[in-house]
Amino acid sequence: MTAAGLASVGLVAAALFSAIAALAGLAGRSRAARRLHHAAMIAGPVAGLGGSFVFLAWRVAPLSLGASPLLFHAPLVVDRLSAFFLLLLHAVSLMASWFGAKYTEDEQDTYPPRLVLPLTAVFVLSMQGVLLSSGVASFLLFWEAMSLSAFFLVMADGEEDSRKAALLYLAIAQFGAGALIVGSGILGAGSLFATFDTLATSVGLLSPGASTLAAVLVVFAFASKAGLAPFHAWLPEAHPRAPSHVSALMSGAMLKVAIYGLLRFTSVCWPDLPAAWGTSLLALGLATAMVAVIYANIAREIKRILAWSSVENIGLVFTMFGFQLLLRREGWPVLADAAQAAMFMHLLAHALFKSGLFLGAGAVMHGAHTGKLEMLGGQANRMPRLSVAVLGLCLAGAALPPFGSFVAEWMLLQAALTSLGTRNAHVVIASVAVLVGMAFVAGLAVFAMVRLFSFVFLAEPRSAQARAAVEPAGSLGRPIAGLAAAGLALGVLSPWMSPLFPVKLEVLGPSLSAGPPSSGPSGLWLAPALAAALAAALCLAWLIRRSPGSTLRTRRSHTWDCGQPIDATMEYTATGFSAPVRFFLRDIVRAEKHLVFRPVVPSNPWIRHGQMEFRKAGGILGRLYFPVARLIEDVGGWLKQLQNGVIQFYIALILATLLLTLWVAL
Amino acid sequence: MSFVRLFQTLLTGPRVTEPAALSPAATTDDVGAAGAELRAVLANLYDGRSLRIRAVDAGSTNAEELELLALGNAYYDFERFGLSFVASPRHADILMVTGPVVRNLEAALRTTYDAAPHPCLVVAVGDGACNGGIWRGSYAVVGAVDQVIPVHIRIPGDPPSPAEILQGLAAGLRRPR
Numbered sequence: 001m002t003a004a005g006l007a008s009v010g011l012v013a014a015a016l017f018s019a020i021a022a023l024a025g026l027a028g029r030s031r032a033a034r035r036l037h038h039a040a041m042i043a044g045p046v047a048g049l050g051g052s053f054v055f056l057a058w059r060v061a062p063l064s065l066g067a068s069p070l071l072f073h074a075p076l077v078v079d080r081l082s083a084f085f086l087l088l089l090h091a092v093s094l095m096a097s098w099f100g101a102k103y104t105e106d107e108q109d110t111y112p113p114r115l116v117l118p119l120t121a122v123f124v125l126s127m128q129g130v131l132l133s134s135g136v137a138s139f140l141l142f143w144e145a146m147s148l149s150a151f152f153l154v155m156a157d158g159e160e161d162s163r164k165a166a167l168l169y170l171a172i173a174q175f176g177a178g179a180l181i182v183g184s185g186i187l188g189a190g191s192l193f194a195t196f197d198t199l200a201t202s203v204g205l206l207s208p209g210a211s212t213l214a215a216v217l218v219v220f221a222f223a224s225k226a227g228l229a230p231f232h233a234w235l236p237e238a239h240p241r242a243p244s245h246v247s248a249l250m251s252g253a254m255l256k257v258a259i260y261g262l263l264r265f266t267s268v269c270w271p272d273l274p275a276a277w278g279t280s281l282l283a284l285g286l287a288t289a290m291v292a293v294i295y296a297n298i299a300r301e302i303k304r305i306l307a308w309s310s311v312e313n314i315g316l317v318f319t320m321f322g323f324q325l326l327l328r329r330e331g332w333p334v335l336a337d338a339a340q341a342a343m344f345m346h347l348l349a350h351a352l353f354k355s356g357l358f359l360g361a362g363a364v365m366h367g368a369h370t371g372k373l374e375m376l377g378g379q380a381n382r383m384p385r386l387s388v389a390v391l392g393l394c395l396a397g398a399a400l401p402p403f404g405s406f407v408a409e410w411m412l413l414q415a416a417l418t419s420l421g422t423r424n425a426h427v428v429i430a431s432v433a434v435l436v437g438m439a440f441v442a443g444l445a446v447f448a449m450v451r452l453f454s455f456v457f458l459a460e461p462r463s464a465q466a467r468a469a470v471e472p473a474g475s476l477g478r479p480i481a482g483l484a485a486a487g488l489a490l491g492v493l494s495p496w497m498s499p500l501f502p503v504k505l506e507v508l509g510p511s512l513s514a515g516p517p518s519s520g521p522s523g524l525w526l527a528p529a530l531a532a533a534l535a536a537a538l539c540l541a542w543l544i545r546r547s548p549g550s551t552l553r554t555r556r557s558h559t560w561d562c563g564q565p566i567d568a569t570m571e572y573t574a575t576g577f578s579a580p581v582r583f584f585l586r587d588i589v590r591a592e593k594h595l596v597f598r599p600v601v602p603s604n605p606w607i608r609h610g611q612m613e614f615r616k617a618g619g620i621l622g623r624l625y626f627p628v629a630r631l632i633e634d635v636g637g638w639l640k641q642l643q644n645g646v647i648q649f650y651i652a653l654i655l656a657t658l659l660l661t662l663w664v665a666l
Numbered sequence: 667m668s669f670v671r672l673f674q675t676l677l678t679g680p681r682v683t684e685p686a687a688l689s690p691a692a693t694t695d696d697v698g699a700a701g702a703e704l705r706a707v708l709a710n711l712y713d714g715r716s717l718r719i720r721a722v723d724a725g726s727t728n729a730e731e732l733e734l735l736a737l738g739n740a741y742y743d744f745e746r747f748g749l750s751f752v753a754s755p756r757h758a759d760i761l762m763v764t765g766p767v768v769r770n771l772e773a774a775l776r777t778t779y780d781a782a783p784h785p786c787l788v789v790a791v792g793d794g795a796c797n798g799g800i801w802r803g804s805y806a807v808v809g810a811v812d813q814v815i816p817v818h819i820r821i822p823g824d825p826p827s828p829a830e831i832l833q834g835l836a837a838g839l840r841r842p843r
Contacts, residue, residue, distance in 0.1 A: 560756055560781045563774025 003058035008065050010051020011078060011132070014090060017044030018125035025117030037117050038101040041124070045094035048128070052087040056080065057499045065132065074135020074195050080502040081267070082131045085260045087500060088348055089131065091486065092252035092355045093124050095479035099359045100245035102475040106366060111156045111243045119156075120246060123149040127249075127257050135195045136184045143180065143261070147173040147225075150254060153246045154238045162241040169238035172231060176224040180261075183217030186210055187269055196268045203269045215273070218265050219281075225258035227311045228318055229288035233620050235311050236295070240303030240371075244362020247303060251310040252355030256347050259317060275426065278325030282430055285318025286437040293441050294588060296448040297581045298616070300574050302361040302371045305452050306354065309397060312441060313350045317343055320412055323434060327419065330427050335415050338507040342411035345497075345505065349404030349490055353396035356483030360390040363476045364456055367469035373452075373574035378461035383471045385481070387457045392484035396491075398449040399442055402531035404490030407524065413438060414508050414523050444581070451577055460568040491527045575614075591616055700832040701747040707839045708748045712759070716748040720758035720782065724775045724811065726765025729825040730792040734762065736828045744832065755782040766794040766807040767814050779815040789819040789838065791831060796820045 001009075021040035027033045055063070055078060062079035078086065100120065104113055126149060129142030151173065155166035181192070187203050188194035194202060203211060224231035239247050266273060292311035299305045320343035327336035363386055364379060365371045380387040396403035401410075412434065419431040461467040471477070490497065498505045506522035559566060582589050594613040599605050642653070708717055721734055737744040738751070752758055755778045767775055779786065790811045793799035798809045811817050819838030823830055 555784070557780055558777065560754060561777065563771070563777055565773075 003054050004060045004063055007051045007055035007058075007060055007078070007083075008063055010047045010049075010054065011086065011128075012051075012065055014044045014048030014051060014086075015125060015128050015132070017041075017047060018121050018128060022118050022121035022125060025113075025119075025121050029114065034105075034113065034117065037121070038097070041097035041100065041121060042094065044124070045090040045097060048086060048090035049094060052078075052083045052090060053500070055083045056087060056501075059499070064134075071129075071133070071138040071141070072135055072193055074133065074138050074193075076129075076132040077134035078132060081263060082260070084344065084348075084500070084502045085131050085256060086128070088256055088351045089124075089127055089253045092351050093127075093249060095359065095483050096245040096248045096252070096355060097124075098479040098482075099248070099362065099476055100243075102473055103243070103245055103362060103366065107243065116153065116156050116243055116246070119149045119153050120249070123153065123246070123249060123254075127253055130257050131260060134197070135193065136188060136199065137192045139261075140177075140181060140184065140192065144177060146254065146257065147177060150238075150242070150246075150250060153243065154241045156243060156246075157241070159241075165234070165237035165241045169234040172224055172234045176221040176231075179217040179224075180221035183214045183221065186214040186217070196264065200268050211270070215266075215270055215277075218269075219262065219277075222258045222262035222265070223284075223318070226255050226262070226318075227288075227314045228284055229291060229311075229315070230620055230624055232288060232292070232311045232314075233625055236299070236304055236307040239307040239310065239358075240301065244303070244358055244365065247306075247362070248355035248358035251306065251358055252351045255310060255314055256351055259314075259321075259347060262321070272329070273325055275326050275329035278322045278327075278329060279426070279430060280322070281318050282322030282326060282434070285315045285320075285322055286433060286441075287315070288312070289315030289319065289441045290437055291588065293444040293448060294581065294585050297444055297451065297578045298589065300373050302364065302373065302376075302452065302456060303358065305373075305448060306357050306361060309357075309445070309448060310350075310354055312445065313346070313354065316409070316412075316438075316441065317346055317350075319434060319437070320346060320408075323412070323415070323430060326430055327415075327427060330422075330424055332419070332422060332424075332427065334507060335419050335422070337503065338411060338415035338418070341501070341503050341505045341507050342408050342415060344501050344503060345404060345411060345490075345494070346408035348501075349396065349408050349487060352483050352487040352490065353393050353403070353405060356393040356480050356487065357390070357397060359476075359480045359483070360386065360393060363472040363480060364390075364469075366476065367472055368461075368463075368466045369469075370463065370465055373455040375463040376456045376461065376466050377459045377568065377571065378457075378466060379469060380457040382461075382469045383457075386472060386477050389477065389481040389484045390457065391453060392488060393480070394449040394453040396484070396487040397452075398446040400446070402491040402527040402534065403487050404494065405487070407491050407494045407527045409438065409442060410526060411505075411508070411523065418508060447581065451574060455574045455577070459571050460566070462568045462571065492531045494527050495522065495524045589616070696829050697742060697832060700829065700836050701744070703836040703840065704747045704749070704832065707836060711839060716750055717760060718750060718752045718758050719760045719762055720752055720755045720778070722755075722761050722763045722775060722778050724763050724765045724771045724795070724814075725768030725807065726792060726794055730764035730795075733825045733828050733831060734764070734791070737831065742828045742832075744828075747832075749835075755779075758782050758786065760787045760789055762789045762791050763795050763811045763815075763817075764791045766798045766801040766804075766809060767811055768807050772808050772814055775811070775814050787818045787839075788815055789821060789835065790817045791821050792826060793822055793824045796822050799824065 017040045021037050021044065024033050024037040024040060054060070062077060065076040065078065067073050067075040097120075104111065104116055122145060126142045126145035130139060130146060133139040133142060147170070151166050151170045154169055155162045184192055184194075184199075186206070187199055189202055189205070203214075206214070220231070227235040239250050242250060289312045292308050292315055296305050296308035296312060299308055320339050324336045324339035324343065327333075327339060361371060364376070364383070367383065368376055368379065370376065392403075396405050399405040399409045416431040416434040416438070419427050422428065461469075494505065506524055508523045582591055592613075592615055596611045596613070597608045598611075599608045601607065708714070711717075721731070723731060734751075736742060737749075755761065761779065761782060763775065765771075779788070788811065790796045794801060795811045798807060801807045802809065808814060819834065821831055821834035821838075826834065
């Protein structure tokens, strides 16, 4: 069988397995049906991973997988861009399904399997559909299916807060979907049944104003789905609410599918967006990353921290995208290619480590029955294997070498540093902004990851339930370890990773001079070199310690505690740990602190009860979303007055309409 | 009237204390002799380095603490013999334990011994530490220090005077083991 045949069989099988899993999940509560569901959920991504890998590695030409009247006759097509995202999606969904097979059975009292199993399969199937669609109508169909299945999954546990978060998510998702439908309608000259190929020609016939309007609508739709500020408010509310393996899918895969939509539409319709688009997307992306990383340091629940970190990483992706647009328009194609390569590397790296971290959060919460940092701690003793895997993922989250996320950020920094030499004011200002912003974001991301790991895994447990936690089952731990290993491999093997990406990765040389590496190694060799140095240092330390001539003799003893046993009440709290961040950035965070003192007896003012209340000020929700919602409500209330039930008024309205029509018509 | 009754009780009431057993008061010479001996022992034992002491109160009346404190004053000045108190068992060569080990401090004594680098000498200072003293057999105490951790040197007395402590230490360190 040819490579093309293998790839198409794999990808079709992946979609079919998702459909089987959805049906099996719907079919029943019997053990057999569930087992079939889980088997199909794992088999699908395996087939899809194989198919997209073969497609990418053997450089197969774009391939049609067949059309169906159900999908409006537009064929399912895979090319290098969609194959890269299919690889990413299947890698994440394989690990999430492997984790979910045990997790959904254990947590069935919280998340009803009747709801979660079929919806998860539909969620994966719709993401596959979005990536494979070549027609606008089928793209929109799968897009909506993706939004709606995610909506129901967010409120799967049926709690009031989850329902609120899901509704907020639905409102913004539908706002974005509406913009997308209107935008594609404008692009297709009123028809939603165009394919991307015909769209490319029809967009040329539009007036510049209409084209720009469509671009604004489409970019807004994908940016709001991906969580670009100021449309990110739903993300930290909704992602933590879903079951953990679904959170992993949402942060790891769904956000990337939104980026895929952005890349697909812009590459088809507007291959030459003006530089101002690049500048504004770069500015928005950088601002998103900077604000989100602050909140990632302040949030006190594992999954909320991870959700904020997702917003931060999406901000970085938009920064890279905008920088790439700007550089290309200003006439620096090599540097633009470098920023673009960084973006793709970051997309894959973030998908791997963030889904792993969400699964890790799920495993911890499964064992300790809480996700609050102030109640966790000491899990490294209780879950040694899980803690090693999550440590790796946290290092990847902090973008430290030799993980894939480090490679991506290093490529961006390399592109920005090299751009300083272009002597083009626009480009130089943008690169300085990127460098300064990246310094801020990278530093605080390390802080956030250190805080996350140390408050969950180190020191003493802060609650009885955290003390009673035990190592999760192997089928929960192995997918997490797998994702950590994949993130590590992505970095260490980065010089050989180019075939899996839609663009070439080896763009810039090791030195910071503009231009491609004419000879010698590319800048990608930094990560493997650092990995080798690290491994050599570790081996050396081990050898020195183990050498027979070593005079080091140690006796393990407890921490000297002055005879008073150390307990969790003496520990640093997660809130206290982030106090410097809150203090120095208080103008951005705007926390409200209320101190109330009440005397115990009225006659003595000095003996008193103190109460401190500390909460985040309204934030973006209070400052932007609620005023808009109130405005819509007010307008609605005002319009409602027309429906006053007085028949004479209605007749008068009809008469007025008639007169107006006649006046306009004649 | 109450003053009259007070004086009556004081002067004509039953005797509640015993006359103090007068021990021969230590002279400056005794301290100097014990110190010289200690210095000689330390020159051998620790290669001329000083001896670091961690005092551990395992429930004493503070009488022993006052005597240990007096070791550092201008009169005894025990630092000239190469001895000093340190603030953490991590730095100590010797633990000086005082008092019968009360149950509430048993764990603290154990962890202190565990925290000190080994080999670590343990000196029981005072009758309480040596054999439980007048609290022996009480429900509130564990008993002598050697019921909790190994004891190498015992310095009896209630409390032992600073000179006796120095003499006891010198004798204990000199004794072949």
